[in-house]
Amino acid sequence: MTEAQTSRKRTLVGKVVSDKRAKTVTVLVERRVKHELYDKIVIKSSKYHAHDENSEYKLGDIIEITESRPLSKTKNWVATRLVQKAALV
Numbered sequence: 001m002t003e004a005q006t007s008r009k010r011t012l013v014g015k016v017v018s019d020k021r022a023k024t025v026t027v028l029v030e031r032r033v034k035h036e037l038y039d040k041i042v043i044k045s046s047k048y049h050a051h052d053e054n055s056e057y058k059l060g061d062i063i064e065i066t067e068s069r070p071l072s073k074t075k076n077w078v079a080t081r082l083v084q085k086a087a088l089v
Contacts, residue, residue, distance in 0.1 A: 010067040013083055016057050017047070025052045025079060027065055050077040060086030 014029035030045045049072075050065045057063050062084040065077040 011064055011080070012048070012077075013062065013064050014048070016059055016061045016063060016086075019052075019055070019057065019059050023052055023055060024075060025050050025057050025063070027063065027077070027079075029065075048077050049075040050079045051075055052079045057082065058086060062086075 012027075012029045014027040016025045017028045018026035027048050027050050028045055029048060030043050032041050033044050034040070035042050048065060050063075051068070051071050057079055061082060063079050064081045064083055066080045068076055068078045070076045071078075
């Protein structure tokens with residue numbers, strides 16, 4: 001192939017809510033959805049466990065995660081890049 005192949009894996013962007021485990025971060029991904037009955041925009045959220053080989057992402061960072069093969073019982077996402085560093089309080 002001469003063209004660069006685009007990745008078909010799903011990517012999500014979310015906030016790191018836990019970095020206590022070794023090589024794993026917990027990422028909270030929020031999405032805005034219109035309620036079927038009331039037509040109000042509501043925020044739905046999901047938590048994903050993502051592999052972080054070098055433990056480089058910290059609490060509060062906004063990162064991108066990419067779907068991968070199952071790495072453990074609950075972990076089948078890999079942290080790919082830092083979108084925004086956590087603000088120092």
